[in-house]
Amino acid sequence: MSHSVDLRGELPLYLARLWRYGLVLSRKRDVAEDLVQATCLRALEKSSQFVPGTRLDRWLFTILHSVWINQVRATQLTQQQNIDESDELAFQVSDSDADHLWAQQVRERINRLPEAQRNAVFLVYVEGFTYQEAAETLAVPVGTIMSRLANARQALAKAVVPGVRQTRRRER
Template structure:
């Protein structure tokens, strides 16, 4: 690579948007967040180290940009509307309405999670990153990733009326 990350960045856009959507809960805000992050990345591409994961670097930029945006306008809240995530809909299943109802419930619960737990949940459960990768992306210890993920999963399961097994941790490698 010649130092220009533009082409790689274009390929990452769907994943970046999905991550931003998980953080913001609003498609318009997610698009704005991804655009801001891409602008920052292109302006500061000299700071990216070739040979490292561009997606991890971009997730971190998105998260810090989100934090900055929230701090600058305290009080705004967003709701994740599952109708804004068409790829999450199950149209082929004979249980589509039940599945959609469950997805709606989970989305509402995720909206209520603290943002630090939601970010970990999206990176592990949606983007399928390992705990180590999430630790590097968010610049937090692996133990903190595990703790936030456990609390997020416990809250989701509790709200759904499910019971969570006693501290069972399965790590993706």
């Protein structure tokens, strides 16, 4: 008898995070919802492949990324769409106008990043994955994640928000 996770019971705990990642990948609410649905279906179908004791969120994010890649290959989606204004609720911002404007500017800059950098930024900085976990999720070497993050930080730093002081930090 194998020790298994109650996947049906656990999936609802990850839906919001999966949807948010689907939105980062696709930039469209309806596509994000479809990605989450396909991810849940595939996870349930392949539940025997989940290794108890490992992180379910990483496994689900890996499935979602795989579903996305397969969808992109199948439909040749272009990456020129932007997150609609109605999708702002996916990103929690405070009520102050200055904070809202700042969050909007950051979101716009992140949207202009290449998809590979956007994915790395989301997984590491939003979801809190380690570089190794992000690399495994995206099936790339950890050095690639580090490079993508460095390039993303450099691109984001070039467009400094007025009134925000930029500090230079040496990373080791």
